[in-house]
Amino acid sequence: MSRLTTFAALAAAAVSLSACAVTNDLAKVPEPMGRFLLGHSVTVVEEPEIGPFSREATDEAWEEAINFAMEERFGRYDGDKYFHIATKVDGYALAMIGIPVVFTPKSVLVASVTLWDDEKGEPINEPEIFTVSEELSPEALIGTGLTKTADEQMLSLARSLAKSVQKYMLENVAWFGDASLMDPATTSAGKPAPTAGTVPPQFARVKAGEEGAVLEGGQEVGGTSTGVRSETPGEMETTTSGETIIESSS
16 A cells, blocks of 8 residues: 555544444354454554654554454354454554544554465455544544553554454455354354453553552553653654663664
């Protein structure tokens, strides 16, 4: 996906909530999808386009969020034929603090997804491009830059992406084989996601304390959270997995 096209997609989605997804179906048995069984979820982040008014996140934080969301949604399936999901992050915007009503930046993710048949060892589709906003919620109306850490924004975007990918796959369910060929003794209709409706600890790094918000699991950077990169004159500070690294940029 070209830089210009990615930027245009980010700009268009940033002013609209039409791409928001509702992901509360994670608490249910998934819709039938042939013989699908998740093999691997692989995410690649290589110099993605970063939209205006955005926090800047580390590649590792995006990989963690997207792989988690894919495994959360597609790990519910219990078929007998492995398929893999490969995701490339083309661009994103993580909303910063704005001015309610007057200016509320939106969080957006643009990603290309390719599905692989494990048995054949080859892709079953050309890369499909998805542009998504955060999950639909009252917070999205006032801007999540005021209410969420960057980690929580990335998780929400990743869950929206996974839901959009599932919708795309269900529209092409023939790719995943005939479910009637499965052995009922070793397969099932699937199961709910145990993390449905929650923000897992690795993403919920802020909690309410006696003196206000207290960050857990890492060091805060620029009013956001672990996994977020910020730059200051003469040096770059990067936090990942609770560690802080100072690198000279001179």
